[in-house]
Amino acid sequence: MYVPQTRWVDRGGPVAEVYETERPRRRRGRALLTVVLVLLVLLLAGLFALDRFGASYAERVLAQRVSEEVANQKSTSGEPEVTIAGVPFLTQVLAGEYQEIRIGLPDFAAPTGTGETVRMPLLDIRAQDVNAPLDTLRSGQGDVVAGTVTGVGTVDYAQLAELVGPDGVKLAEKDGKLVGSAPLTIPGQKPIEVAGTAELTVDGEVVRVRFSDVTAPDLPDSPLIQNLVARFAESLAFDFAVPELPMNLTLREVQALPEGLRVTAGAQNVNLSAAGV
Known part of the structure; x- marks a missing residue:
C-alpha cells in the first residue's frame, strides 16, 4: 500500500503542510521490462518463422530437383520427402555448410540392365557435410558437394525370388543370414524340400548369391543322392543386379533382414549439381 509523504514548507509565513505523491517508478520499470520481453519474444518468433519458411522453401526446391533426376534415370517414385537437418537453417545458408540433407523416395522403382524392374518401399538417402556457398545458390554457377552420400533400400524376398531365383525357390532370413529352399525331384521318389544357407558377396553392382550346407530331412545316405543334392x-545360385540409383550411388553392402534384402549404396565427394540436385 502506498503512503503519501508529508513535507513542511517554510515560505516566510506560517508553516504550511504540503502533501505530495511520489511517482511509482518501480511499477514503470517493471512495465518497461515486460514490454521489452514481449518484443523480444515476438522477434524470436518472427525469426523462427522466417527460418522455417526458408527451410521449407529449400526442401521443396530440392524435392523437385530429385524428382527430375529420378525421371531422367527412367525410374519412378512417390513424391520425394526432403528434410534439411540442423537448426537454425539460415545460419547454415550463410555459412554455406549443411549438416545433413535427408531424401526419402517412397515406392522407388528402377529398371535393371536386363529389363526387370526392382521395387523398394523406400529408398532412404542421406547427404552429409554438404558444401553449398551462398553465391553458388544465388547464381546457379559452381558446385554443391556432399562429403558423403548413403542410400539404403530393401528388396523383399518374394520379389527377389521372382526376379532372379530359380523356379520354385523360396527365400527368407534366419539368424541374420539368407536361407533358401526349393523342391528337389529324385527319380523314383516324391519331391523333397531342400534348404541351404546363402553366402552373399558384392561384385561391382551385382550381388552374388551362392548356397552351401544344403540339406533335406530324411535324405537317403547315398553318394548318388548326395551328388544330386550338391x-x-x-x-540354386543366382546373381542380382542392383539398378542405377540417384546421386551416383554405388553398391557397398547387402544384409539379410526379416523384411527383405537390405541394399546399402554410397559415394564420397558427390557433386550434387552434376547429379541434378
Whole structure:
C-alpha cells in the first residue's frame, strides 16, 4: 500500500503542510521490462518463422530437383520427402555448410540392365557435410558437394525370388543370414524340400548369391543322392543386379533382414549439381 509523504514548507509565513505523491517508478520499470520481453519474444518468433519458411522453401526446391533426376534415370517414385537437418537453417545458408540433407523416395522403382524392374518401399538417402556457398545458390554457377552420400533400400524376398531365383525357390532370413529352399525331384521318389544357407558377396553392382550346407530331412545316405543334392545347390545360385540409383550411388553392402534384402549404396565427394540436385 502506498503512503503519501508529508513535507513542511517554510515560505516566510506560517508553516504550511504540503502533501505530495511520489511517482511509482518501480511499477514503470517493471512495465518497461515486460514490454521489452514481449518484443523480444515476438522477434524470436518472427525469426523462427522466417527460418522455417526458408527451410521449407529449400526442401521443396530440392524435392523437385530429385524428382527430375529420378525421371531422367527412367525410374519412378512417390513424391520425394526432403528434410534439411540442423537448426537454425539460415545460419547454415550463410555459412554455406549443411549438416545433413535427408531424401526419402517412397515406392522407388528402377529398371535393371536386363529389363526387370526392382521395387523398394523406400529408398532412404542421406547427404552429409554438404558444401553449398551462398553465391553458388544465388547464381546457379559452381558446385554443391556432399562429403558423403548413403542410400539404403530393401528388396523383399518374394520379389527377389521372382526376379532372379530359380523356379520354385523360396527365400527368407534366419539368424541374420539368407536361407533358401526349393523342391528337389529324385527319380523314383516324391519331391523333397531342400534348404541351404546363402553366402552373399558384392561384385561391382551385382550381388552374388551362392548356397552351401544344403540339406533335406530324411535324405537317403547315398553318394548318388548326395551328388544330386550338391548339383542342385549349384543350380540354386543366382546373381542380382542392383539398378542405377540417384546421386551416383554405388553398391557397398547387402544384409539379410526379416523384411527383405537390405541394399546399402554410397559415394564420397558427390557433386550434387552434376547429379541434378
